[in-house]
Amino acid sequence: MTHPWDKQPRQSRWLDAPGALPCPVCGEPTEHLKQYRFVAWVVFYLIGATYSTAYYRGCPRCVRRVIAKRAAWNVVPANLLWVVLVLPWALVLLAASYRKGHSRDVLRNISPQEAALIETRRNAAASEVNWGRVLAVCGALFCWAPVVGLPFAALAFWANYRATNWTRPVSAGALAVSAAVHALVAVLALGAALR
Numbered sequence: 001m002t003h004p005w006d007k008q009p010r011q012s013r014w015l016d017a018p019g020a021l022p023c024p025v026c027g028e029p030t031e032h033l034k035q036y037r038f039v040a041w042v043v044f045y046l047i048g049a050t051y052s053t054a055y056y057r058g059c060p061r062c063v064r065r066v067i068a069k070r071a072a073w074n075v076v077p078a079n080l081l082w083v084v085l086v087l088p089w090a091l092v093l094l095a096a097s098y099r100k101g102h103s104r105d106v107l108r109n110i111s112p113q114e115a116a117l118i119e120t121r122r123n124a125a126a127s128e129v130n131w132g133r134v135l136a137v138c139g140a141l142f143c144w145a146p147v148v149g150l151p152f153a154a155l156a157f158w159a160n161y162r163a164t165n166w167t168r169p170v171s172a173g174a175l176a177v178s179a180a181v182h183a184l185v186a187v188l189a190l191g192a193a194l195r
């Protein structure tokens with residue numbers, strides 16, 4: 001899957017002489033356009049929590065208003081997490097909104113939609129890598145075990161045979177050990193049967 005900005009070098013996307021840009025919310029031109037990631041909603045339900053974030057863009061006044069509004073809406077669903085997560089995050093962004101000039105994403109010419117998509121792809125890549133690592137570790141841990149070890153090692157190898165990091169040699173080694181264990185078991189079983 002390719003995305004249009006994949007092939008564009010990042011440097012060339014920087015705005016050369018940004019000057020005043022229109023606020024997408026109120027339409028007023030501003031020298032201090034901000035784009036920040038903040039929680040869209042947070043739900044804390046004692047045994048766990050779920051949350052989603054979004055990128056908000058606007059002049060300092062509009063961006064402060066949307067952050068205050070999002071923070072207010074999340075008081076009840078976030079409850080405990082509001083104090084430890086939502087409030088500090090909001091305060092940091094509110095303070096940052098008083099800095100002069102456009103914020104980094106604005107200067108890099110990354111729209112809120114692009115920023116969100118980059119975030120999604122980064123998270124997907126991270127969870128793929130983690131899954132491969134989990135399987136590689138399981139394969140290495142259980143490869144010595146007859147019967148149980150083989151599916152683990154085979155699964156680890158299947159998940160990692162195209163990996164470029166340590167998971168590939170580890171899972172390949174686990175599969176080799178598992179194959180050797182099974183060959184040994186087969187030889188011993190055959191020897192016992194023939195006796």
Ligand SMILES: [Zn+2]
Binds near residue numbers: 025028063
């Ligand atoms: Zn505005």
